[in-house]
Amino acid sequence: MTGAPAPALSSSPALSRQQFRLRPPPLPEPRGPLSAALTARLSRGTDPDPDPGSTPLPVPSPDNCSPYGDDLQLALYVLYELHYQGFQDVPDSLEWDSGLLAFRGAIEKVFLGALRADVPIDSAETAARALDELQLEPVGDDGSGVSYFLRDEGTLDQVRAYAAVRSLYHLKEADPHAWVLPRLHGRAKAAMVAVEFDEFGGGRAEEMHAQLFADLMEDLGLETTYGRYVDAAPAEVLATVNLMSLFGLHRALRAALVGHFAAVEVTSSPGSRRLAEAMRRVGAGPAAVRFYTEHVTADAVHEQVVRHDVVGGLLEGEPHLDADVVFGIHATTFLENRLADRLLAAWHEGATGLRGAWPDGPAPGAGRSSG
Amino acid sequence: MPNTPERPRRVRVQRDGPLLVEGPVEVVGEDGEVSVSHRFTVALCTCRRSRDFPWCDTSHRRRCRNPSEKQEDKTS
Ligand code: FES
Ligand SMILES: [Fe+2]
Numbered sequence: 001m002t003g004a005p006a007p008a009l010s011s012s013p014a015l016s017r018q019q020f021r022l023r024p025p026p027l028p029e030p031r032g033p034l035s036a037a038l039t040a041r042l043s044r045g046t047d048p049d050p051d052p053g054s055t056p057l058p059v060p061s062p063d064n065c066s067p068y069g070d071d072l073q074l075a076l077y078v079l080y081e082l083h084y085q086g087f088q089d090v091p092d093s094l095e096w097d098s099g100l101l102a103f104r105g106a107i108e109k110v111f112l113g114a115l116r117a118d119v120p121i122d123s124a125e126t127a128a129r130a131l132d133e134l135q136l137e138p139v140g141d142d143g144s145g146v147s148y149f150l151r152d153e154g155t156l157d158q159v160r161a162y163a164a165v166r167s168l169y170h171l172k173e174a175d176p177h178a179w180v181l182p183r184l185h186g187r188a189k190a191a192m193v194a195v196e197f198d199e200f201g202g203g204r205a206e207e208m209h210a211q212l213f214a215d216l217m218e219d220l221g222l223e224t225t226y227g228r229y230v231d232a233a234p235a236e237v238l239a240t241v242n243l244m245s246l247f248g249l250h251r252a253l254r255a256a257l258v259g260h261f262a263a264v265e266v267t268s269s270p271g272s273r274r275l276a277e278a279m280r281r282v283g284a285g286p287a288a289v290r291f292y293t294e295h296v297t298a299d300a301v302h303e304q305v306v307r308h309d310v311v312g313g314l315l316e317g318e319p320h321l322d323a324d325v326v327f328g329i330h331a332t333t334f335l336e337n338r339l340a341d342r343l344l345a346a347w348h349e350g351a352t353g354l355r356g357a358w359p360d361g362p363a364p365g366a367g368r369s370s371g
Numbered sequence: 372m373p374n375t376p377e378r379p380r381r382v383r384v385q386r387d388g389p390l391l392v393e394g395p396v397e398v399v400g401e402d403g404e405v406s407v408s409h410r411f412t413v414a415l416c417t418c419r420r421s422r423d424f425p426w427c428d429t430s431h432r433r434r435c436r437n438p439s440e441k442q443e444d445k446t447s
């Protein structure tokens with residue numbers, strides 16, 4: 001589908017530039033007993049009376065929930081968001097509520113346990129080899145992934161849906177990885193900070209990758225308000241973002257965070273090239289193209305720095321963490337593949353892959369919007 | 372990145388892959404065209420296959436018939 005880009009929703013780019021992460025979003029709609037109990041508990045935080053110190057949660061045990069399912073992943077996503085932006089009318093102090101932290105711990109155990117079982121690590125495998133394998137691109141440029149589909153045949157509506165669900169990460173791009181900085185030292189830390197500096201715009205707010213993504217969303221006629229598309233994001237999307245927060249917030253998983261980051265940097269450039277072409281083909285506008293063209297060259301550098309100095313530096317100091325780096329790499333691939341399967345199955349049917357309909361109704365000029 | 376006479380600019384050379392140079396850099400091509408990057412480090416293409424020459428775009432990579440993983444869509 002071609003055509004003019006959808007009109008930007010904000011009349012003042014200068015204002016919207018600063019606004020997309022100023023205000024916390026409302027709590028999302030629960031998707032089952034865990035997330036319902038959690039959002040009820042968080043909403044209670046507004047009562048003047050109860051002491052929000054530490055209330056045990058009267059919830060079903062997460063042990064019986066599907067580890068990658070909507071309910072568990074949304075509950076985990078909401079708990080992690082307390083560490084980023086929080087929610088409207090939820091006291092900031094609940095970030096460190098011991099009852100909520102215990103609940104998060106129980107959920108994390110289920111999620112991490114499932115990942116360890118689904119991503120077994122061969123004792124002969126090394127981080128260097130796992131990253132080498134990720135570099136292989138198909139002969140003849142005819143792969144089957146999401147970026148190939150969007151480049152070759154995705155409709156404008158499918159491109160918009162892809163941006164909407166990826167916004168859960170890109171509007172806080174590089175934030176989950178900042179958690180790892182105090183857990184790294186020497187060469188690994190210096191290199192990680194250098195790459196993060198680039199992700200955060202090299203000292204210029206308007207060049208922050210999160211801002212470049214907000215600009216892309218405006219080109220696509222999407223709302224840039226933080227958290228706007230959480231209800232529309234399927235569990236597979238939540239899981240990819242939860243993985244980063246899980247790895248980032250636990251020092252014990254610092255090497256998995258580094259492996260995750262390396263995996264993404266290594267695979268990003270070629271995919272970003274295809275996504276830039278997808279943006280051009282659907283007439284998305286210059287900011288949408290720019291987000292991805294910037295990532296073609298930026299991530300070609302980031303890949304090198306992360307491999308040589310972040311992974312290399314970490315393993316030089318703590319060689320016993322090699323298997324954790326490998327785990328981070330493979331867990332990332334595993335969850336990204338689940339997401340790709342979900343989106344491609346929907347797209348081949350002509351749907352968007354969103355959970356439910358577009359929250360703001362179909363885009364002007366866009367195709368069908370259910371999915 | 373400060374580059375004083377006491378702190379020479381670092382360049383990393385690799386057999387298969389770009390030349391890594393501490394930024395900012397100005398690259399002058401054969402036709403006199405100047406490309407500028409302010410990135411903390413730049414990757415200069417040495418394979419001549421990049422579509423963003425003089426910057427590396429990972430086109431130097433080996434290709435294979437059947438990549439075992441199809442993960443290639445995440446941007447960082
Ligand atoms: S060296 Fe990377 S594209 Fe040429
Ligand atoms: Fe980025």
Ligand SMILES: [Fe+2]
Pocket residue numbers: 199265298299302446447
């Ligand atoms: Fe990056």
